[in-house]
Amino acid sequence: MTAEHTPTAEYTPDDRAGPRTHRRRRSVGAVFGLVFGPLQGVSIEQGATSPVETALLLALAAVGALLTYQAMRGYRRNDDRSMLLFGAGLFLLTVGHAGLKLFLAAPLVAADSPAFVFAVASASQVADIAGLVAIFSAILR
Amino acid sequence: MIPLQLSEFGAAVGVLFFVGSIVSIVVGGVVGYRAFRGYRRSRQRSLLLFGVGLLLLVSVSKLVNIGLSSTLSSSTLIGPATELCRLAGAVVLTYAIYDR
Numbered sequence: 562m563t564a565e566h567t568p569t570a571e572y573t574p575d576d577r578a579g580p581r582t583h584r585r586r587r588s589v590g591a592v593f594g595l596v597f598g599p600l601q602g603v604s605i606e607q608g609a610t611s612p613v614e615t616a617l618l619l620a621l622a623a624v625g626a627l628l629t630y631q632a633m634r635g636y637r638r639n640d641d642r643s644m645l646l647f648g649a650g651l652f653l654l655t656v657g658h659a660g661l662k663l664f665l666a667a668p669l670v671a672a673d674s675p676a677f678v679f680a681v682a683s684a685s686q687v688a689d690i691a692g693l694v695a696i697f698s699a700i701l702r
Numbered sequence: 703m704i705p706l707q708l709s710e711f712g713a714a715v716g717v718l719f720f721v722g723s724i725v726s727i728v729v730g731g732v733v734g735y736r737a738f739r740g741y742r743r744s745r746q747r748s749l750l751l752f753g754v755g756l757l758l759l760v761s762v763s764k765l766v767n768i769g770l771s772s773t774l775s776s777s778t779l780i781g782p783a784t785e786l787c788r789l790a791g792a793v794v795l796t797y798a799i800y801d802r
Contacts, residue, residue: 611781614782617788617789620789621785621789628795658788687722693760
């Protein structure tokens with residue numbers, strides 16, 4: 562039975578006891594160091610940390626609403642599908658990002674189940690990627 | 703910051719964030735590159751502004767986020783700097799839409 566090893570960047574103990582307890586997952590260990598170093602500020606778990614950031618997020622949401630409104634007006638005028646995709650992408654990238662940061666940080670901190678934490682914390686990344694894909698497909702048309 | 707226990711799940715979350723950030727940076731760069739190519743071909747200023755705005759909105763803000771969080775020790779500046787980049791990108795995009 563292995564002793565209680567704290568996982569470090571070099572050695573992550575195998576959870577299962579038995580003949581394979583000393584298998585070193587070096588690749589996962591390297592990823593630890595790489596990922597937890599630079600990643601402290603990336604996710605939305607912190608939410609809006611200061612009033613400055615809240616003001617910036619609100620301004621971003623306002624500008625994004627204006628952009629989306631213009632794109633929707635262009636879509637209604639020209640009936641051009643690519644403007645609809647463009648507006649959806651801009652909405653996700655601006656208003657979606659601001660809304661996620663402002664409103665989802667609180668239930669995230671209070672959440673218990675890791676699945677919920679994972680789903681919410683990755684929502685901002687998914688929103689960014691989805692917005693980019695929408696804009697990209699709007700350009701391709 | 704949620705206390706990410708160094709478990710398999712935390713590692714999966716961290717890796718997914720990193721991969722997601724890299725993907726959005728790269729895709730944003732591709733879209734900006736296409737916008738710049740269209741600008742060079744047609745000389746429309748709105749395309750140039752659109753490319754710069756989109757790059758600022760997505761790629762530069764994420765790069766600023768990753769860069770600041772790996773170099774700075776205090777994390778109070780990271781959030782506002784990232785959102786400032788996004789706001790600047792959105793403002794440039796409004797210039798791009800209202801230009802002609």
